[in-house]
Amino acid sequence: MLSQESAPDLMETQVMRLLSGVSTHGDQHLAEVERDLVQMDVLLNEAIKKLCASFMAIHHAIDLQQETLKSMLSTGKPVPEQAARLETLREEIGQHVGAAVTGLQFQDMTSQLIGRMVQHLAGLRDVFGELGTNGTADLPESGSEEMLVMLNRISDRVGARCSELAGAVRSTVNQRHMESGDIELF
Template identity: 30%
Template sequence: MLAAAEIQDHLMSVTNDLERLQRLLDDAGEALSVNFFGASGEIQSLAQRVSQGQPLSPGEFAQALQYVAGAVTALQFQDMSTQLIAHTSQRLRACADKLAREAFGTDDEDGEALVIEAPNRPNPVTQDEVDAGSVELF
């Protein structure tokens, strides 16, 4: 009975991790789209002005650079999502091993069954969305 409760806890944690990952992916996809299209529009506007012979000041590149910075921040979700996927996979493997041990026993002709333990940390990523300055890389 205790093993079933522990497995249920791990599976609920995995579900929460996957929901967090979905939010990260949704937020990052939106941010990438907004920032790439924004940067593209700004650069096209600046290029058109240059082609018309209009001088540009260094400050006029600020908005395009801000969009590029936003896109880079959105790309950092890859690190967080990779960590979350690895962590979730480890939890699932631990649950599968526990189920196998409970169902089939711990020993067979090859020796004692190897059981991967679930991670001690509840989750490797604390962010639910990607905002400028909010990304912690490990």
């Protein structure tokens, strides 16, 4: 059995260890979620700028194409320069459409970021769940050796849960499912 003088000190140490572990784990997950949200905001802003520029370029190229077609129709027969101009405009429009599709890749990357944030939040839920698995009806007498053992066991489970999640959650966000090349953000 523990002496009466050392039990409160050990109890305080165990409670502080447990709370410190929960706090550290929670802070780590929330910091990751915050970083992912900031990165998602950057991705969305860049994607919207790219999409706007691409659609404006498509609009401009189509206007030029329409002018060339009107010119061809007004003369009655196609001139080789006009046919070449139409082909050039067709290729230009294709490039702009490709740029717009590339701009849509933000959906894949933001989906990955959202998945990581969900994992972080699930990790927090699991840690808090570990705290709740010891029903209050089963609490041993304050200052007893059983209380210290229970707190130590909870701290160990929280620590183990933190270790399990540490390597599994932090990873890079990669561009996938697009033909324009790979992008690694982190």
